[in-house]
Amino acid sequence: MNQYIQAATRDNTRRSYQSAIEHYEVTWGGFLPATANNIAEYLADHAETLAFTTLKQRAAALARWHIDQGFPDPTKSSLVKKVLKGIRELHPVNPKQAKPLQLEPLSQIVDYLEQEIADNPLSLVSYRDKALVLLGFWRGFRSDELCRLNTEFINVAPNNGLELYLPRSKGDKQSVGRAYYAPALKHLCPVKAYQDWIGLAKIEAGPVFRAINRWGQVSDKALNPNSIVPLLRSLFKKASISMPEQYSSHSLRRGFASWASENGWSLKALMEYVGWQDPKSALRYIDNSIQKSQFIELM
Structure with missing residues (x-):
């Protein structure tokens, strides 16, 4: 049975979650199970040093640990949600994108x-x-x-x-x-x-x-x-x-998406070919220098 439970979580996700738990316990010195206040303090302490996406991933890992161990999920509290919202407001970051390979x-x-x-x-x-x-x-x-x-x-x-x-x-x-x-x-x-x-x-x-x-x-x-x-x-x-x-490795994907858009592919065709479910995901991979209006009209 354990092999099927383990297979339900992807290897990359499992490693990422394990790293997040170690960071909380070993690097920061937190204790598990945690309270909502513990999680909020942890996130606030790293608001200026970690990317917002990283903080959300850390919170997700902590939530998964509590759920798996049968404890209430402290990340669902209004306090943690407010702290995350505040961090996003005070530390906005323009996401870096890999250069598309033309x-x-x-x-x-x-x-x-x-x-x-x-x-x-x-x-x-x-x-x-x-x-x-x-x-x-x-x-x-x-x-x-x-x-x-x-x-x-x-x-x-x-x-x-x-x-x-x-x-x-x-x-x-x-x-x-x-x-x-x-x-x-x-x-x-x-x-x-x-x-x-x-x-x-x-x-x-x-x-x-x-x-x-x-x-x-x-x-x-x-x-x-x-x-x-x-x-x-x-x-x-x-x-x-x-x-x-x-x-980066995303340059290959962005490069193809940009080439396809330049050659008249519709958003639907591009999504089906690459396997995107969300139109916004596809648009993020298209070079900003390329006009996206023809795609946006189809959303």
Whole structure:
């Protein structure tokens, strides 16, 4: 039974909640179970040092701990709600967004990787990174989705595309899974990049994107989602992309959303392709320099 209870909470959420509880107990010195006043003081003490979204996540973790242990949830009190509202009013923050990866720098990155491959035809890292960037861009995948891709759930139709299936993802609240499709293209093709990578790495089962050590040995385990941002920034720097520190794994998703909007995709089509349920989520990923009026009219 315990294995099913554990499976009901996603690994990332479980780690995040555990970290939040440790911060409350060890770093701040709080006691559990807590009172509403304890939680309010904890939030107020970190109002100037932690982002509001982080504070809400910490409160959610504390709420989950109390519920799981059979105690009343102190975060539901009017005091805690007022403190959170006050923090949001007094410490407004303009949310930072990753710079979208546009088609021109995407081509520049792929050109760099192809030159690396030409100089070293057995460069596993270059093949992997090329497949990761192209598949991440054209599918609008997040880092966790890229790391969850398994070859068992991918079918290749040469000259047509890739049929992909993810048993679960962040947006899939019911964990029913979702099918995706990646197109075969004449240029910057994610299908060929994927085939080249798994062929050279001899991956027949298991995770698609894996760590590679200094001796060129490919791990059996998937890349950690937290490793994607430094991987991309390092790659972008090597490819001479301006200000690589402004990019993150969300740059692939934002880049595709911006490309789709520039090419006349409707908001509905973009949402269905990427898997967004909320129109506001889609609009957050579209580059601010692009007119959004055509989408807003459809909301």
